[in-house]
C-alpha cells in the first residue's frame with residue numbers, strides 16, 4: 172500500500188470567534204452564536220506549518236542590553252493627515268500592522284486611499300484591492316485629488332486576492348506601505364476554506380504580520396464588520412495586529428469618527444474626527460465647534476454635554492423630546508446613547524425628580540451622529556428630557572457634566588479640568604457639575620462653576636432663565 176502522507180479529516184470552526192470543534196454544534200459553546208460552525212477540510216500534512224518562505228524571514232534573535240536597544244521616541248513615518256496620525260499615536264510605525272474596521276460604505280477605502288496618496292509623496296505605497304478594479308480606484312483617486320496635484324507615481328495599484336501573489340508583489344515592488352482592502356477578500360490557496368472564513372482571515376493576517384515584522388513594511392488591512400458589529404473573526408484578529416481602528420458614524424450624517432480600540436504604539440480610545448464631503452474625508456480639527464454649529468439657542472429639549480473622546484474633550488448637543496404615549500407602553504428611543512442608560516435616566520427622573528414620564532415616550536438624540544458611551548453625559552441627557560417635558564429651555568450658556576446614580580445623586584467623572592477648559596474655550600459661561608468632595612486640580616477661572624449634589628438641584632440650576 173502507498174504510504175499516504177496526507178490524512179484528510181474535517182473539523183468545524185465557529186465563524187464568529189474561531190472556536191474549533193471536532194463535531195458540528197448548533198450553538199458555539201464559546202461565544203454562544205447559533206449556526207456559526209462551518210465545516211473545514213484539513214490535510215494533516217503540515218501545509219501552513221514548517222519553514223515556509225514567509226516564516227523563514229524572521230531571522231535569529233539576539234538578546235541585547237536595554238540601553239543598546241534602538242528606537243528612541245520611535246522612528247515613526249510622518250503622516251500628513253493630523254487626525255489620523257493622532258489616532259495612531261503620532262504617525263505610522265514601520266513594521267506595524269493595523270486593522271481598520273467599519274460598516275460597509277462608511278468610508279474605509281476612501282480613508283485608505285487618501286492616506287496612500289499623501290504617503291506616496293515620500294514613500295512607496297502598494298494598494299491591493301480585492302473589492303474594486305484598478306480603474307475604479309483610479310477614478311476615486313482622481314476625484315479625491317480634484318486637480319489639485321498630480322497622481323503620485325509612487326502609488327501602485329493592483330487588484331488581487333491570492334495572498335501568495337500579493338506577497339510576491341510586495342517582494343518585487345518593495346513598498347514602505349502596504350494596504351490590503353479587505354482582509355476578508357484575500358485567501359491562501361493551500362487552505363480549503365473560502366475567503367472571509369475565520370481560518371482564512373486568521374492565516375492571511377498572520378502571514379501579513381510576519382511580512383510586516385520581517386521586512387519593516389507597514390501594513391494596513393481593512394476589515395468588514397458583521398451585522399453584529401464585530402469584525403469577522405474579531406478575537407483572533409485583534410491578537411494578531413498591533414493596532415485596531417474603527418471608522419464609525421451615522422451613514423446618513425457627514426461626521427466620521429476614527430477610534431483606536433487597541434494600540435501597541437499609543438493611547439487607546441483616541442479619536443480622530445472627519446467629515447465626509449465631495450472631496451473625501453476632511454479633517455475636523457475643532458469638533459466641538461462643528462457639532463454645535465446648527466444648535467438652536469433657547470429651544471426647549473436641548474442640553475450641552477462635554478464628553479471625553481480619548482484624551483480630547485468634545486462638546487456635543489443632546490436633544491430630548493417627550494410626548495404623550497399613543498398606544499400602550501411608553502417608549503424610550505435613544506439615538507447615540509445607550510438604551511439601558513436612557514432607561515435608568517428616565518427612571519431616576521420619574522422616581523427622584525417627580526417627572527411623570529410613565530405615560531410619555533422619550534426620545535434622545537446626539538447631534539452629529541456620534542455615539543456617546545460615557546456616563547458623564549447623564550446629566551445633560553436628563554436635562555434635555557426634563558427641559559422638553561417642562562417646555563423650559565436649558566440656560567443657553569451652560570454645559571452639564573456628571574454621572575447620575577440611582578438615588579438621584581451626582582458623581583464626578585474624570586478629567587474635569589480638561590472638560591471645563593474646552594467649554595470655556597467655546598464661550599460657555601456656566602458649568603453645572605457635581606460637588607467635589609476633595610478638590611483635585613484647580614478649576615479654570617472665567618467659567619462660573621455651579622456645584623450641585625443631586626439631579627434635582629442640577630435641574631433647578633439648569634432650567635432657570637438667564638438673567
Ligand code: TYD
Nearest residue numbers: 275276277278279280281447448449450451
Ligand atoms: P467607501 O470608502 O467606499 O466605503 P467602505 O470602503 O467603508 O465600504 O465610501 C463609500 C461612501 O463614501 C460612498 O457612499 C460615497 C462616499 N464618498 C463621498 O461622499 N465622497 C468621496 O469623495 C468619496 C470617495 C466617497
Ligand code: MG
Nearest residue numbers: 279280281302
Ligand atoms: Mg471599501
